[in-house]
Amino acid sequence: MNKALIVLILATALVPLAAKGKDARCVVKQNGDIAYSGSCEFIPDSGGSFGIRRKGNARILPNITDISVFIVSPGVAEVRGLTTSGINSRWGTAVRSKKDTACWTGPDFEICAY
Structure with missing residues (x-):
């Protein structure tokens, strides 16, 4: 896969987050510790990719x-977080x-959505 295509895929990974999600329970761990556990919106995308966010x-x-969890191959994903400054940071x-x-x-890190 060429670099331009990878950049395009990753740059659009958060686009589905504008859609309305389903209610879910999410757990986000950082360095083995629970950083967030609670209700969230689960925004499915094609091929098993998805995004999560809190309501409001x-x-x-x-x-x-x-x-965002963007599937790049079976069982493998690229994870990114959108910062409050609008930066799509690669995790x-x-x-x-x-x-x-x-x-x-x-x-x-670990991202779980139920």
């Missing part, structure tokens, strides 16, 4: 409003948990 303008983390690659398929685990 509430932040899911102190400086993060939205989190890194995550793999789908074999223990809990609602969860995606990266090097220092």
